[in-house]
Amino acid sequence: PKNDNIQVFVKDKLYPRSEAKVSVFDSSVQGGDAVWEGLRVYPEGVVCLDKHLTRLHESAKTLAFTDIPSKEFIKKAIKQTLDANGMNDDTHIRLTLTRGEKITSGMDPRLNQNGSCLIVLAEWKPLVYDNDHGIKVISTSQRRNSPQFLDSKIHHNNLLNNIIAKIQANVAGKDAGLMLDDRGFIAELNGSNLFMVKNGKVFTPFAHACLPGITRNSVMEMCKKHDIEITEVDITLSQFYNADGVFATGTMGELTPVVEIDGRIISKNDSLQKKIIELFSKEVRGLCESL
Ligand code: PMP
Numbered sequence: 001p002k003n004d005n006i007q008v009f010v011k012d013k014l015y016p017r018s019e020a021k022v023s024v025f026d027s028s029v030q031g032g033d034a035v036w037e038g039l040r041v042y043p044e045g046v047v048c049l050d051k052h053l054t055r056l057h058e059s060a061k062t063l064a065f066t067d068i069p070s071k072e073f074i075k076k077a078i079k080q081t082l083d084a085n086g087m088n089d090d091t092h093i094r095l096t097l098t099r100g101e102k103i104t105s106g107m108d109p110r111l112n113q114n115g116s117c118l119i120v121l122a123e124w125k126p127l128v129y130d131n132d133h134g135i136k137v138i139s140t141s142q143r144r145n146s147p148q149f150l151d152s153k154i155h156h157n158n159l160l161n162n163i164i165a166k167i168q169a170n171v172a173g174k175d176a177g178l179m180l181d182d183r184g185f186i187a188e189l190n191g192s193n194l195f196m197v198k199n200g201k202v203f204t205p206f207a208h209a210c211l212p213g214i215t216r217n218s219v220m221e222m223c224k225k226h227d228i229e230i231t232e233v234d235i236t237l238s239q240f241y242n243a244d245g246v247f248a249t250g251t252m253g254e255l256t257p258v259v260e261i262d263g264r265i266i267s268k269n270d271s272l273q274k275k276i277i278e279l280f281s282k283e284v285r286g287l288c289e290s291l
Contacts, residue, residue: 002124005073007084009077009120014084022117028100030108034098034157035059040251041082041091041122045288047251049075055214056097059155060116065099067115074118079291081120092125092252096157125252133246134257134268135175137189139237140168144179144187146209152187153212165190176248178237178261181209186235188213192250194258195219196243197273202230215249220281223276237262245273255280 008020015021027033037052046052053071060068062148069077074095082088084183096119102111142165145152165177178194181187188194188210195216202223204216224231240246246258246266255277257268268274 006121006123007081008122009081009118011117011119014080020119020121022098022103022119025102025105026117027102027109027112028044028096028157028239030102030105030111031155032158032160033063033107033109035063035065035155036097037093037095037155038156038251039078039093039095041087041089041093042285042288043089044285045290046078046093047284047287047289048218049289049291050216051214052095055155056095058095058153062154063099063156064109065097065116066112067100068097069116069118074120075291076117078122079121081122082291085122087122087124091122091125094121094123095119096121098157104128131166132257136260137178137258138169138172138174139262140165140177140179140190142168142177142179144209146182148182152207152209153241155211162190174260178240179209180237181205181244183234185209185236186240189248192248192253194240195247195249196240197233197245197247197270197276198239198243200229200230200272201235202236202272202276204230205235206232213249213251215251215254218284218287219249219255219276219280222279226279228272228276241266245270247273247277254284279282 006017007014010020037056040047098117100112100116101114135275145161165179169177176189179187186205193213193216220230240261248256259268
């Protein structure tokens, strides 16, 4: 299906795609000053909707946005957008909340006097990653922000950090850029979290310098439920190169094996990793919330 004629929700109502716009005075243009969530819709509903809305609210509060729309308002806007587009399955929603339109150009939040601006963009989007074959990645020279610079817990639109990592992966002909933290430990890929399987146990980096991903959290809870040992630790590249399995997690791509890191081949056949990926693909529908 094409996205040419989709309706997009901006601030308080729906517009056809060609008329869905924000002002050149909007905070997102004048400073990358916005927060966002990527949601996924299955026939059963939106995966972990409440957790996504909580993270959006917390990011906006940290950035001292005013007039933050309530969860109920956002849910209604999502439902209205999906209904208007006849979408109820395999849809991606890009939820963006900008600080809003400013009275003049500039980055000072006080220039904004009209409250925040919600954008609900629902699209039919092909999956970025090939879950069957897995993805190939390179480690990039671009470090992931740590709390010392910009807290990775804020899911903000200032994505240049990740975009530079993605450009390095593109130049190398790989699927994604692996980012280390400021101490040289694994942080995450440019758009998803990372896990490692070794000797029948599962490990993932602390959430210091990665987004505390909602899929990451679901995988950790699922492992605990099934008595699979999962621990947050500092992990080096060398440990990743020699892992029994490495996989990436994110709302859109679910769980995807990483089959190559900096030219080192990683198996995607580890039995525990296969079990986790299979369990998740079954259980993700149980995480959906209807609107
Ligand atoms: N890390 C980054 C940098 C991301 O942009 C995303 C996707 N929003 C993720 C991880 C995965 O997070 P989630 O599981 O909440 O989709």
